[in-house]
Amino acid sequence: GNENDARLFREVVRDMVATLVKLGEKAEELCFVIDKGMNSEEGWTALRHEKVHFVGSLKRSQVAELMRAPLAKFSSAYTTESGETIRMLRSERTVMGVKGVVVMAYNPAAERRQAVDYARAKERFLVEGITIAEAAGQRHRGRRPRWPGPRDD
Numbered sequence: 001g002n003e004n005d006a007r008l009f010r011e012v013v014r015d016m017v018a019t020l021v022k023l024g025e026k027a028e029e030l031c032f033v034i035d036k037g038m039n040s041e042e043g044w045t046a047l048r049h050e051k052v053h054f055v056g057s058l059k060r061s062q063v064a065e066l067m068r069a070p071l072a073k074f075s076s077a078y079t080t081e082s083g084e085t086i087r088m089l090r091s092e093r094t095v096m097g098v099k100g101v102v103v104m105a106y107n108p109a110a111e112r113r114q115a116v117d118y119a120r121a122k123e124r125f126l127v128e129g130i131t132i133a134e135a136a137g138q139r140h141r142g143r144r145p146r147w148p149g150p151r152d153d
Contacts, residue, residue: 010046
């Protein structure tokens with residue numbers, strides 16, 4: 001709680017690598033999988049310093065230019081059991097001071113689900129907004145609002 005996450009992450013990585021090396025593993029053959037909640041330049045630098053590989057996810061804002069890439073630049077990665085072709089775009093990038101490979105995946109089924117979810121959320125927002133606006137325009141029980149100074153009624 002009170003410790004700096006970046007410092008704590010560096011210590012944990014260092015301790016984990018040291019323990020695994022003592023058990024006979026080679027640091028260069030280790031791969032850490034990290035959550036984007038742990039993304040930081042200090043954390044990634046710590047992983048690089050320990051000479052381990054790592055895989056993680058990025059926020060869209062961290063690869064904004066790749067998010068605008070046309071689907072024509074994506075290549076076929078694999079086909080799901082339901083017949084959907086998952087496409088991918090592989091690019092070398094420097095993110096948070098660390099050079100590496102960024103792989104983006106495109107799933108048409110996920111895009112369709114997201115569009116439906118967005119439309120549903122938008123409709124709910126608009127309906128609830130109207131309900132709130134109507135309620136705000138109605139007279140309510142209780143004390144009348146008071147304004148400082150003279151009022152024209």
